[in-house]
Amino acid sequence: MTTCKAFGACEAHADLTPMHIERRALREHDVAIDIDYCGICHSDAHAVHNDWGTTVYPCVPGHEIVGRVSAVGAHVTRYKPGDRVAVGCLVDSCQACPSCEGGQEQNCAKGPTATYNGKDRHTGETTLGGYSERIVVREQFVLRVPDALDVRYAGPLLCAGITVWTPLRRYGVGEGSKIAVVGLGGLGHMAVKLAVALGAEVTVITTSASKADDARALGASDVLLSKDPKAMQAAANRFDFILDTIPTRHNVNPYLMLLGRNGVLVLVGALEPLEAVHGALLVINNRSIAGSLIGGLPATQELLDFCAEHNVLPDCEIVDVHEINTAFTRMQANDVKYRFVIDMATLHDVKTD
Amino acid sequence: MTTCKAFGACEAHADLTPMHIERRALREHDVAIDIDYCGICHSDAHAVHNDWGTTVYPCVPGHEIVGRVSAVGAHVTRYKPGDRVAVGCLVDSCQACPSCEGGQEQNCAKGPTATYNGKDRHTGETTLGGYSERIVVREQFVLRVPDALDVRYAGPLLCAGITVWTPLRRYGVGEGSKIAVVGLGGLGHMAVKLAVALGAEVTVITTSASKADDARALGASDVLLSKDPKAMQAAANRFDFILDTIPTRHNVNPYLMLLGRNGVLVLVGALEPLEAVHGALLVINNRSIAGSLIGGLPATQELLDFCAEHNVLPDCEIVDVHEINTAFTRMQANDVKYRFVIDMATLHDVKTD
Numbered sequence: 244m245t246t247c248k249a250f251g252a253c254e255a256h257a258d259l260t261p262m263h264i265e266r267r268a269l270r271e272h273d274v275a276i277d278i279d280y281c282g283i284c285h286s287d288a289h290a291v292h293n294d295w296g297t298t299v300y301p302c303v304p305g306h307e308i309v310g311r312v313s314a315v316g317a318h319v320t321r322y323k324p325g326d327r328v329a330v331g332c333l334v335d336s337c338q339a340c341p342s343c344e345g346g347q348e349q350n351c352a353k354g355p356t357a358t359y360n361g362k363d364r365h366t367g368e369t370t371l372g373g374y375s376e377r378i379v380v381r382e383q384f385v386l387r388v389p390d391a392l393d394v395r396y397a398g399p400l401l402c403a404g405i406t407v408w409t410p411l412r413r414y415g416v417g418e419g420s421k422i423a424v425v426g427l428g429g430l431g432h433m434a435v436k437l438a439v440a441l442g443a444e445v446t447v448i449t450t451s452a453s454k455a456d457d458a459r460a461l462g463a464s465d466v467l468l469s470k471d472p473k474a475m476q477a478a479a480n481r482f483d484f485i486l487d488t489i490p491t492r493h494n495v496n497p498y499l500m501l502l503g504r505n506g507v508l509v510l511v512g513a514l515e516p517l518e519a520v521h522g523a524l525l526v527i528n529n530r531s532i533a534g535s536l537i538g539g540l541p542a543t544q545e546l547l548d549f550c551a552e553h554n555v556l557p558d559c560e561i562v563d564v565h566e567i568n569t570a571f572t573r574m575q576a577n578d579v580k581y582r583f584v585i586d587m588a589t590l591h592d593v594k595t596d
Numbered sequence: 597m598t599t600c601k602a603f604g605a606c607e608a609h610a611d612l613t614p615m616h617i618e619r620r621a622l623r624e625h626d627v628a629i630d631i632d633y634c635g636i637c638h639s640d641a642h643a644v645h646n647d648w649g650t651t652v653y654p655c656v657p658g659h660e661i662v663g664r665v666s667a668v669g670a671h672v673t674r675y676k677p678g679d680r681v682a683v684g685c686l687v688d689s690c691q692a693c694p695s696c697e698g699g700q701e702q703n704c705a706k707g708p709t710a711t712y713n714g715k716d717r718h719t720g721e722t723t724l725g726g727y728s729e730r731i732v733v734r735e736q737f738v739l740r741v742p743d744a745l746d747v748r749y750a751g752p753l754l755c756a757g758i759t760v761w762t763p764l765r766r767y768g769v770g771e772g773s774k775i776a777v778v779g780l781g782g783l784g785h786m787a788v789k790l791a792v793a794l795g796a797e798v799t800v801i802t803t804s805a806s807k808a809d810d811a812r813a814l815g816a817s818d819v820l821l822s823k824d825p826k827a828m829q830a831a832a833n834r835f836d837f838i839l840d841t842i843p844t845r846h847n848v849n850p851y852l853m854l855l856g857r858n859g860v861l862v863l864v865g866a867l868e869p870l871e872a873v874h875g876a877l878l879v880i881n882n883r884s885i886a887g888s889l890i891g892g893l894p895a896t897q898e899l900l901d902f903c904a905e906h907n908v909l910p911d912c913e914i915v916d917v918h919e920i921n922t923a924f925t926r927m928q929a930n931d932v933k934y935r936f937v938i939d940m941a942t943l944h945d946v947k948t949d
Binding site: 513 | 694695703705766833845857860863864865866867868870871872874875876878879881883885886887888889
């Protein structure tokens with residue numbers, strides 16, 4: 244065991260405070276990582292606040308982790324000290340079920356181990372995340388950060404990025420695709436950039452006319468205001484694919500109408516009951532609503548490599564570690580374009596008890 | 597124009613009565629058909645009752661038509677008098693849009709022409725269906741009935757059959773598939789037979805324990821009672837594909853839970869708002885809800901050929917034409933296993949005004 248500095252919450256709705264945490268000694272297949280940057284994800288706030296009723300305290304969030312290898316276990320073959328690496332939402336899984344064997348570890352039949360607030364498969368201890376100096380992770384769950392990728396901005400690819408990348412790839416979005424992205428936040432802005440880089444024609448659907456310029460700056464060729472019934476009517480049957488990033492209960496029927504034959508609307512944000520879906524909107528045109536959960540390890544590595552090759556990066560605001568609580572408040576007020584990343588080097592000067 | 601006998605309704609909720617109707621003179625690409633059998637579909641009752649508010653009277657229903665060619669237009673190449681043929685839910689479409697070119701005429705961008713209560717693309721007149729002696733149909737919308745197929749039972753393949761065949765084929769159901777069929781009526785019983793013939797392992801999900809024996813007799817290997825919470829819990833994540841034939845508003849969440857990774861639930865019956873779908877049930881396991889509308893001409897021909905080859909036929913009760921109104925009443929009370937077919941030869945003796 245080794246001790247390191249971290250920021251975490253000791254109870255629901257409390258501010259994040261500096262603390263010392265223990266990291267496990269290296270197992271044979273483990274990689275120890277010095278963390279340089281960690282993105283701030285909406286789910287970090289949900290976990291800290293215990294919105295899902297499953298948080299174990301103290302809770303150290305953070306699953307958009309970028310750093311350098313400091314040491315490796317005896318049987319590690321893929322990494323060596325000094326390598327630039329990343330860790331996303333998962334740090335372990337059964338590695339034996341069809342999902343794991345198919346590189347879909349997020350759907351592990353026995354449940355994957357989350358990077359924080361998960362349960363270590365060996366010790367049963369609660370996992371602690373990336374708002375910390377160091378982390379120790381099983382080799383299979385460590386990703387390689389290509390040299391061409393700017394490490395300061397890579398963090399949000401590990402959650403926001405892979406969450407939208409998985410359905411874009413699953414449904415073959417690319418040259419010739421006409422797609423729409425609903426919502427222009429952390430996930431939505433990544434979806435626009437990635438889909439444009441894949442060659443798709445991208446429309447942003449938003450309630451807010453003020454976001455039109457931003458959407459076009461990100462690469463969208465069109466903007467559709469969901470509150471404009473005439474514009475929505477005129478766009479009926481227009482899209483092959485819609486990525487719906489709205490994170491709360493909402494009405495998907497107006498978006499379903501925009502899908503052409505065999506069109507698919509993919510939910511990535513709303514983890515609660517939707518307003519009543521109209522069956523006829525699915526039956527007509529053989530439309531679908533699908534859900535998608537983050538992504539597996541191979542897809543995440545593919546995403547990092549794609550972003551390095553195509554120079555696609557999230558728009559981030561980099562904050563010092565002492566600004567975490569302010570960043571949480573601003574994130575929850577949608578006051579960020581589009582993602583916060585913590586510069587973990589600033590943790591070195593923080594005093595802990 | 598030629599006159600023929602038919603059964604139709606003159607106003608909403610009235611009984612079907614004998615009447616004379618006009619059939620158009622043969623156009624160059626038309627096939628004239630003497631009708632031998634016509635299946636009774638639930639949508640016939642909805643149309644006659646004007647449940648959807650779109651019925652034009654007099655309404656002659658019937659879109660599960662089996663008969664023989666009596667004459668062909670000058671440019672018809674595929675059929676000759678005496679050929680055994682069938683007509684389903686569609687009698688025309690634009691034949692130029694991507695859906696039509698892809699053999700998905702039911703999703704024609706300009707709207708397909710329904711076999712009854714549709715609008716003729718040339719004359720604008722309301723189309724009249726198969727509860728009649730004869731029909732005249734554009735060659736492209738006429739199907740060939742293989743010799744090996746029992747014409748008495750072929751009718752319901754044209755609507756009930758193709759409605760379930762399309763999603764079974766779209767989602768690759770076959771050897772190794774574990775599927776469930778929800779509801780054991782006209783559509784459900786066909787889905788069980790077809791999926792079993794395709795090699796799938798089929799479970800029937802029903803509210804009624806009394807249907808278990810029937811389900812097994814149709815080929816189902818298992819029966820799951822949706823009102824048994826323990827059995828439903830034990831079946832979590834079990835299926836690759838669920839065909840949901842429930843024709844009214846209902847709660848799909850208990851069925852979604854039964855789908856494994858990338859599993860799909862296909863709605864074919866519910867043309868109304870569903871109870872609130874829980875987004876998390878879609879996101880976890882990357883599940884989908886899709887809709888599916890009847891099927892295109894190539895798929896319908898494939899189905900007829902498959903059923904002839906594999907000796908798959910709907911379970912039908914054959915009725916005389918003067919029993920139509922009783923059959924409607926019984927059908928709406930679910931008092932039929934599983935589909936009525938009208939023997940149109942009995943129409944010859946009916947007196948009309």
